[in-house]
Amino acid sequence: MDQNVGIGIDLGGTFIKYALGSREGKILKENKIPTDSQATNSKILGQMAEAAHEMAAFARLKGYIPLVVGIGTPGCVDVERGFLKGSTPNFRFWSEVHIGKEIEKSLNIPTFIDNDANLMALAEARYGAGVGHKNIICLTIGTGIGGGIIVNGEIYRGSHFAGAELGHMSIKYNGLNCRCGGRGCLERYTSAKAMTDYFIKKSTKEGSPITNKNISVKDIFEQFRNGNRLALETIERSTYYLGRGIANFMNIFDPSLIIIGGGVSESGDEYLKRVKKVAFRYAMKNATDNVKIVKAKLGNKAGYMGALSFAFDQLMRNYKS
Secondary structure, three states: OOOEEEEEEEEOOOEEEEEEEOOOOOEEEEEEEEOOOOOOHHHHHHHHHHHHHHHHHHHHHOOOEEEEEEEEEOOEEEOOOOEEEEEOOOOOOOEEEOHHHHHHHHHOOOEEEEEHHHHHHHHHHHHOOOOOOOOEEEEEEOOOEEEEEEEOOEEOOOOOOOOOOHHHOEOOOOOOEOOOOOEOEOHHHHOHHHHHHHHHHHHHHOOOOOOOOOOOHHHHHHHHHOOOHHHHHHHHHHHHHHHHHHHHHHHHHOOOEEEEEOHHHHHOHHHHHHHHHHHHHHOOHHHHOOOEEEEOOOHHHHHHHHHHHHHHHHHHHHHHO
């Protein structure tokens, strides 16, 4: 590996995860700090700048040259300007922010920004489960649902950087209200929050109120394995809607691979087995030929690894132009 390295930062609702690494995906150092989702824009920017300074200092101490910073953030990102357009539901104030300009000014290192789910998809395509595939659909199933689309090896962003919001495809036209302003969104039926909300609501309705409101998807799967009927119902509901959503993605995009990541995907083989069964049942036959549905491989590293890879791409494009 040569001495040129980059800094990747992944802004999440719970942690800011960040790392120092090479263009080839070798990670030299990684760390994380808690995220304050109620913080002002300036505080979050300050946290990201602090993380980048930490990695830059380590790089120089070890004789490396930090050439670039890549950042993944929730929300719609104008990649050309490094600008977060609009708001992000999981952050109170994180909206209309010139992230690239502010971080670049603090470090004096070229900085490039993209949507976090896009970068997760890019990382899985280049270093993880998607190696060898050119057309990929990537879903992260967590508190919400993030989506990334890789077409011919490149991130698909749409005409206004607003594409790939796969979690906000309406799966029930007259369904539950979603915080995005729509109704019946996939996220409202298949995310971790959707699963726990449904389980708690049904338990209360049936006269067995949940005393621990912090119940997790992991808890639901544990109760399912112990024979709990309501846990089974919750899992069946979630995997059914996710499978139907994936069937739609297969019909529209005809990918060779669908990657499922995020905390819910770690619930065991039973989860993915149920999703696959529904997806292949409802997708058109031609769209199911030679397509695979697999778990993500990179876990929590995908965000900053994708940010690193994307940043080096942008740096090289700017250099060539």
